[in-house]
Amino acid sequence: MLCMTALVVVYVRHLFSVVMLFGIYSLLSALIFVVLDAADVAFTEAAVGAGVSTVFMLATLVSTGRQEKAPAHSPLLPLAVVTVTGAALIWGTLDMPHFGDPGNPVHVHVADRYIQESPDEIGIPNMVTSVLASYRGYDTMGEVIVIFTALVGVLSLLGVRERRENPVHRTGERHSRPYPVLQVMALLLIPFILVFALYVQFHGDFGPGGGFQAGVIFAAAIILYTLTFGLDDATALLPVKLICMLAAAGVLLYGGTGVVSMLLGGNYLDYDVLAHDPVHGQHYGILVIELGVGITVSTVMIAIFLALVSRAERPR
Amino acid sequence: MIVDIISTALFMIGCLLGLTGAWGLLSFPDFYTRVHAASITDTLCAACFVSGLMLQTGWSLVTVKLLMVLLLLWLTSPASSHALVRAAHHAGLRAMTWSFLGDRS
Amino acid sequence: MGFSLFNYWVVILLMMAGFYTVIASGNLVKKIVGLNIFQTSVFIMYISIGKVFGGSVPILAANTDLYSNPLPHVLILTAIVVGVATTSLALSLAIRIREAYGTVEENDILEISRREDDEE
Amino acid sequence: MTIGHLPALQVVIPLLAAPVCFLLGRWPRLAWLLASAVAWTTLVIAIGLWLQVREGGTISYAFGGWAPPWGIEYAVDRLNVLVLLIVSGIAAVIFSGSWESVRQEIPESRQALLFTNLLLCLAGLLGITITGDAFNLFVLLEISSLSTYALISLGRDRRALTASFQYLIMGTIGATFILIGVGILYMLTGTLNMADLAHRLGGLQGSRAMHTAYGFLVIGIGLKLAMFPLHLWLPNAYAYAPSVVSAFIAATATKVAVYVMVRYLYTVFGPEFAFSAMYVQWLFIPVGIIAVLFTSIVALFQHDIKRMLAYSSVAQIGYMLVGIGLVNVTGLTGALLHVFNHALMKGALFLALAAICFRIGNPRIENIRGIARQMPWTMAAFVGGGLSLIGVPLTAGFISKWYLILAAVERGWWPVVAVVVIASLIAVIYVWRVVEAAYLHPRPEDAETVAEAPPALLAVTWALVLANVWFGVNPGLVTSLASGAAEALFGGYLP
Amino acid sequence: MVLAITIGALLAIMLLALARALAGPKVYDRILAMNMFGTKTVLLIAVYGIFTDSPSLVDLSIFYALINFIGVIAVLKFIERVEEYDEVVER
Amino acid sequence: MTTEALLVTALLLPLAGGLCIILTGRQPNLREACTLVTSGLLCLAVITMLFRVLDGARPEYILVEMLPGLAIHFEVEPLGMLFATIAAVLWPINSVYSIGYMRGNKEKNQTRFYFFFAVAIFGAMGVAFAGNLVTLFLCYEVLTLSTFPLVAHKGNDAARDGGRVYLGILLATSIGLLLPAIVWTWNVAGTVTFTAGGILADRLAGPALTVLALMYLLGIGKAAVMPVHRWLPAAMVAPTPVSALLHAVAVVKAGVFSVVKVTVYILGIDHVAGAPGIHWLLWLAGFTVIVASLVALRQDNLKKRLAYSTVSQLSYVVLGTMLLAPISIVGAALHILAHAFGKITLFFAAGSIYTSSKKTEVSQLDGIARRMPWTMTAFAIGALSMIGVPPAAGFVSKWYLLTGAIEAEQLVAVGVIVVSTLLNAAYFVPIIYVAFFRRESSESMLTYGEAPWPVVAAVCATAAITVSLFLFPGLALELVHRIPT
Known part of the structure; x- marks a missing residue:
């Protein structure tokens, strides 16, 4: 099914369909992640692939047009490149460790420790969160920075239009038809979504979820609001400047935790020193940085969405 | 035991409804009929599945979550169907009518 | 042996479909979609690495002590985020290109650039 | 206390300064001051690390207090301290001189964003260099790449956008290839720490999967460092980026990629695997040679000076590849020295070009006719950088070429010597075209009179030119570092 | 057994939906199929989660339901906007 | 100091x-x-x-x-x-x-x-x-x-x-x-x-x-x-x-x-x-000497003729070096000296002619010695030095070169030196001849005399040194004999 989708994506030229198929593809791969025991990843992939990315792409299509032209040059060269690459990979797989074998080096070396010790060392049941936030906490900080970089990049490319100076020019609004049913529905759903986001944020220690997923869900609520009520109302609710400040604040919260642990005598991002008991320290640390991740991710997603949409709404 | 039987029955009904809906989606001649097939069966199908699952799990936090799934589906599914039809209608997509079939002569 | 590697082969097929879309497609947005498919399949490869038969989701539970490997999950969480960051940047570039050139077709853009170069 | 944390601070300071800089959006001048101060701080930290490495050997820093194979490690040794020094040094110099040029080329609302991006890029590059973890490298690579894409797209010409997009696509493919390679390595060993990887890969010499991983890594990194047939993104990217950005990324980005290549070849895979099992030299030498010759010749026919220098950069990367492919200590020393020296000379040249752009706008050869009379200091700096690019004695460029030629002679590979020599000659010609236009042609009648570039820009340009001379006259410091690193990397392996 | 049948049926439904999504012919058909695909995914995950005794997956299904809804709304909104532009262009 | x-x-x-x-x-x-x-x-x-x-x-x-x-x-x-x-x-x-x-x-x-x-x-x-x-x-x-x-x-x-x-x-x-x-x-x-x-x-x-x-x-x-x-x-x-x-x-x-x-x-x-085969380098030098002289013979532009003369004279030095005999090295070193003063005299003279009369071609020089006696005398001395005729420095160096060639038993080199001397004479003597002994073409309306005094002074100085190097070669010889051959 996955393959079918992927291959069709190659052929279909109506870009809206391509993007929607991509959403389906993402959902499917998220399903596969579920089957492969990666609940957190499935969560994220669904949020990002099927959710945010797709919405972003759709928003882009509004400004860029929806039909792809037939390719002008022959597909032989790319085909050859792809074939060679694929062949190299398949050749390489021939003596790879077999799929799913518990004796693989992957499972016996580093990961072993995470599984055996992390509940004691970190004190939370979700090992993915422990590894994410503590053992490889620095990677996660990098991830937050990457997101932040994307925000900086998008802003420097597009900028977010604040409210229109002159309400007379709200031509976009006049054309678009209001959906009263949807607006009511959105108003019903949004509080629920926000609560759910908070739940995912703070439940991340025990089940799948955490700052990143929560951030995306939070952003999803705002995106829904923007979609049903329009850009101007959304920016009135959440001024762009505030969003940007929060994004930076989230990064600083994360980085600041590291600095604090450094000041308290540990290494950077060593949460052991945050409290008298190392396990408590880990707990506090993870809580704070997940919060930082959540804030940054949600605000960045919102900001990027607003930026893309504000271009789409601009009358040509 | 009896719970198991009921839930199995619910699953089966759900499957049946779902398949019907999907079949309708695939084989009905035009967009509006497809919407009809899909959305009607979808709602009930989801209800069957989720209630079956709720019976399986017994009473716990998970049940509440499942209930939320159901509520969510019930809220969003009709809403999106509505929005979809509305959009299609506004975009000028015409429903197939009998006159479409008969007026040719 | 056959089945144990089958999983990887499917993933490779997906990867190549995405890769092909990236390099062969002339439309910038479709290139981005291809890039995403390419990356997503790499993610599936990573997650496959972490799977243990009979293992469960790596969240501490009372009834099992065989878990799948959490490390690839962490890596892929990060990689997904990186992916969306790249995508959003690429999309905003595409928008700007459309505004500047009036098209997002690679060939048209090349044509315009070439003309511009000639004029200089 | 601080001393022990230097490896972390090296990257964390610019990383955390970036959001602060972002918040200064309303006051671009403050953002610039902050960026420059941070860049100088990183330079000081790099010097501190260098002193430490010189005394105590490799430094390891465990993030989160988790010991290396489990946590993320920063490892500083002679090899990357050299790259740290050059990256932070170039950043310090370029950032502090960038204000006037940025203010002129970038709309005010985007200036602070530009500095934020620069800081992120700097942090990413430093992080790539310093990290000892294969996956962390990928993350930091993406930080630097994303910020670079954004930086390039800030160029005034609309072709900057397409250049940036092209780079984005190729760079992301490269990064994904690296991801695949790292994934396979992880699959084979179960670890991501480079030292641990190297240790564990030792037992897997014949594995086909390892060969595949190797291939993907080389191609992925090759895309990033603009290895010859994969260099197509580079000329456009350098040509259309804002001048200061061109100077910064030309002087640092590809150098860091070369470092990553060396790191993977020598530390992770080990020279034994790379050169006896994979025969890398038969890949690198021809690719390097073709790169050097072909792109040098292409550079000859460019009218845009930025493009010309960009092609020359690809050629210079070819030198580095040749140095790596020569598989002896002298060759590797030469390559590392060239990493260092090329950063100096390209930095100087692009800064001089930034000064020219500042006054003239479009740096085409026709436009700079007779400019030397009006901007004598700028053009003199360009000539200085050009001499170093050619490899004239008493400039830094000579030292590295000397080592490269020596290494080739040591191996008895005369064609390589011939190539280095011929390419130097071609470099003479393309540098000469600029010099001739600037000095020997009269200024066109209708051209407006221009003044000398602003003093700050001029000062940093000259700082780099003088550094070229200083390291050409007195290269002992760098050569000992480079040759020490090269010897350590070979670790007794001889082809 | 029940699990196998249920999952099989759900997969079959999804396949049918996918077929409609691929076949089109109008964008709206695709959206409809996508919506159905999404709801069935939600159910699939819930079923799978309960039967493999990992209730945490139910969170996931809630989330999927949300995403699905937002996705459909987004597609609709943006398509509408594009149609508007096209109208403007046609005039 | x-x-x-x-x-x-x-x-x-x-x-x-x-x-x-x-x-x-x-x-x-x-x-x-x-x-x-x-x-x-x-x-x-x-x-x-x-x-x-x-x-x-x-x-x-x-x-x-x-x-x-x-x-x-x-x-x-x-x-x-x-x-x-x-x-x-x-x-x-x-x-x-x-x-x-x-x-x-x-x-x-x-x-x-x-x-x-x-x-x-x-x-x-x-x-x-x-x-x-x-x-x-x-x-x-x-x-x-x-x-x-x-x-x-x-x-x-x-x-x-x-x-x-x-x-x-x-x-x-x-x-x-x-x-x-x-x-x-x-x-x-x-x-x-x-x-x-x-x-x-x-x-x-x-x-x-x-x-x-x-x-x-x-x-x-x-x-x-x-x-x-x-x-x-x-x-x-x-x-x-x-x-x-x-x-x-x-x-x-x-x-x-x-x-x-x-x-x-x-x-x-x-x-x-x-x-092995090192004498090929010698022959290359010899070839240059002869061919450059032949080319010089065909140049009408004075400075071009001097230029090819230089090519030929330089190869004397190379020739002397490549004979690889101590005495010929001395000759080569001396020839550097002799040629320097001789050739600068010639160029100064050519420049002096150009400055005052704007003439650049040999064929225009008829009778010019009447108007520019100092310059042309100096030119003659320089030319003699080039040919290797006493009383000019060129004689000394050619003498050593010839001795070296004979000592090294390189008959080719000897031949080259002899032939090229004849050729040198062939392209310098006509200039001297026309400058001193032919009448100026009557239709020339130009009136000019000697060049500005610094020019003339310089020409005379170098010509004088050329002569004195022949008369008092002691110092130079002492120096070149110290070259550790």
Whole structure:
């Protein structure tokens, strides 16, 4: 099914369909992640692939047009490149460790420790969160920075239009038809979504979820609001400047935790020193940085969405 | 035991409804009929599945979550169907009518 | 042996479909979609690495002590985020290109650039 | 206390300064001051690390207090301290001189964003260099790449956008290839720490999967460092980026990629695997040679000076590849020295070009006719950088070429010597075209009179030119570092 | 057994939906199929989660339901906007 | 002043002079005073050093050591002293001449001219005193680059084209052949320091040595051995004082000097004599001598004829070197000296003719000696020196060369010298003849006399030195006999 989708994506030229198929593809791969025991990843992939990315792409299509032209040059060269690459990979797989074998080096070396010790060392049941936030906490900080970089990049490319100076020019609004049913529905759903986001944020220690997923869900609520009520109302609710400040604040919260642990005598991002008991320290640390991740991710997603949409709404 | 039987029955009904809906989606001649097939069966199908699952799990936090799934589906599914039809209608997509079939002569 | 590697082969097929879309497609947005498919399949490869038969989701539970490997999950969480960051940047570039050139077709853009170069 | 944390601070300071800089959006001048101060701080930290490495050997820093194979490690040794020094040094110099040029080329609302991006890029590059973890490298690579894409797209010409997009696509493919390679390595060993990887890969010499991983890594990194047939993104990217950005990324980005290549070849895979099992030299030498010759010749026919220098950069990367492919200590020393020296000379040249752009706008050869009379200091700096690019004695460029030629002679590979020599000659010609236009042609009648570039820009340009001379006259410091690193990397392996 | 049948049926439904999504012919058909695909995914995950005794997956299904809804709304909104532009262009 | 200090002074003086020239660029009189004072001081310093060197002093000075064994290193030895003396003595004379010429022809950009002239002299001093190959190479390139603006002084398209050929050939040969040769030498010998008797003995032999020698010979493009001689005629676009600089004071002399120096101090004449096929280099030089003379014969443009004459004369020096006999090396060194003074006289004379009459072709020179007796007398002396007829310096050096050729039993070389002497006579004697004995064509309306006095004074001075070198060759001979062959 996955393959079918992927291959069709190659052929279909109506870009809206391509993007929607991509959403389906993402959902499917998220399903596969579920089957492969990666609940957190499935969560994220669904949020990002099927959710945010797709919405972003759709928003882009509004400004860029929806039909792809037939390719002008022959597909032989790319085909050859792809074939060679694929062949190299398949050749390489021939003596790879077999799929799913518990004796693989992957499972016996580093990961072993995470599984055996992390509940004691970190004190939370979700090992993915422990590894994410503590053992490889620095990677996660990098991830937050990457997101932040994307925000900086998008802003420097597009900028977010604040409210229109002159309400007379709200031509976009006049054309678009209001959906009263949807607006009511959105108003019903949004509080629920926000609560759910908070739940995912703070439940991340025990089940799948955490700052990143929560951030995306939070952003999803705002995106829904923007979609049903329009850009101007959304920016009135959440001024762009505030969003940007929060994004930076989230990064600083994360980085600041590291600095604090450094000041308290540990290494950077060593949460052991945050409290008298190392396990408590880990707990506090993870809580704070997940919060930082959540804030940054949600605000960045919102900001990027607003930026893309504000271009789409601009009358040509 | 009896719970198991009921839930199995619910699953089966759900499957049946779902398949019907999907079949309708695939084989009905035009967009509006497809919407009809899909959305009607979808709602009930989801209800069957989720209630079956709720019976399986017994009473716990998970049940509440499942209930939320159901509520969510019930809220969003009709809403999106509505929005979809509305959009299609506004975009000028015409429903197939009998006159479409008969007026040719 | 056959089945144990089958999983990887499917993933490779997906990867190549995405890769092909990236390099062969002339439309910038479709290139981005291809890039995403390419990356997503790499993610599936990573997650496959972490799977243990009979293992469960790596969240501490009372009834099992065989878990799948959490490390690839962490890596892929990060990689997904990186992916969306790249995508959003690429999309905003595409928008700007459309505004500047009036098209997002690679060939048209090349044509315009070439003309511009000639004029200089 | 601080001393022990230097490896972390090296990257964390610019990383955390970036959001602060972002918040200064309303006051671009403050953002610039902050960026420059941070860049100088990183330079000081790099010097501190260098002193430490010189005394105590490799430094390891465990993030989160988790010991290396489990946590993320920063490892500083002679090899990357050299790259740290050059990256932070170039950043310090370029950032502090960038204000006037940025203010002129970038709309005010985007200036602070530009500095934020620069800081992120700097942090990413430093992080790539310093990290000892294969996956962390990928993350930091993406930080630097994303910020670079954004930086390039800030160029005034609309072709900057397409250049940036092209780079984005190729760079992301490269990064994904690296991801695949790292994934396979992880699959084979179960670890991501480079030292641990190297240790564990030792037992897997014949594995086909390892060969595949190797291939993907080389191609992925090759895309990033603009290895010859994969260099197509580079000329456009350098040509259309804002001048200061061109100077910064030309002087640092590809150098860091070369470092990553060396790191993977020598530390992770080990020279034994790379050169006896994979025969890398038969890949690198021809690719390097073709790169050097072909792109040098292409550079000859460019009218845009930025493009010309960009092609020359690809050629210079070819030198580095040749140095790596020569598989002896002298060759590797030469390559590392060239990493260092090329950063100096390209930095100087692009800064001089930034000064020219500042006054003239479009740096085409026709436009700079007779400019030397009006901007004598700028053009003199360009000539200085050009001499170093050619490899004239008493400039830094000579030292590295000397080592490269020596290494080739040591191996008895005369064609390589011939190539280095011929390419130097071609470099003479393309540098000469600029010099001739600037000095020997009269200024066109209708051209407006221009003044000398602003003093700050001029000062940093000259700082780099003088550094070229200083390291050409007195290269002992760098050569000992480079040759020490090269010897350590070979670790007794001889082809 | 029940699990196998249920999952099989759900997969079959999804396949049918996918077929409609691929076949089109109008964008709206695709959206409809996508919506159905999404709801069935939600159910699939819930079923799978309960039967493999990992209730945490139910969170996931809630989330999927949300995403699905937002996705459909987004597609609709943006398509509408594009149609508007096209109208403007046609005039 | 210690001899070391003198050495540093000799190197720094031209640079300091250049700086003064730039600073005083606004006031031409002051600027020219700077040039004159600096050149005079340099001349003084070098001559003082000359006597010290004759007394056995061998000062050296290491500026920086870039890599172990690779330094910017200056050391004085007799051969270099000879070259330095030529350059230092000719600079003031040339300066006087330049002042007359540049003002007389109202050239533009005179400050640039004098500045780069000073830098070129610095390069020449550096080449002369270089203690190792790298220093030599560096100063050689300084010389090349600093003379370029002089060659292309006029700034028109012809000048730029000529300049491009000039720079192209010189840089291409030096970077393409000389530098690899240096690296090769370094690789083989582990050092590039000039050492009496050479540094390659026991380290490199057989055909490789011949190849290396060939790389040096052709790599030093300034020696203008065919086929890398094209730059010399191309550089004829330059103003005459520059031609004088190129042909006599610095550039080509630096070339042949380097050839001699490398042969003596790097290859080692005894060692290289054993290399197979080394006589091919000799024949190459001989070929250049003959062919360049033949070409010169066919040139009507006076300066072109002189240029090809230079190509031919330079190859005498190479020929003498490649004979690899001690006596012929002495001859070669002497010929550097003799040719320097002879050729500068000829060029000065040509420039003087151009300045006062704007005549450039040989066929226009009928009876010119009536109007410009001093100039043409000097020209005759220079020509005699070129041909090798007493009482001019050329005779002495040719004598040594011939002796060396006979001693080395290289009959080809003997033949070459004899034939080329006849050819020299064939292209110089007609000029003298028409200038002195043919009547000026009557329709000439021009009225002109001698050139400005600084020009004439310079011409006479060099002619006088040419003669005196024949009459009193003692000092020069003493110096060249100290070259450790």
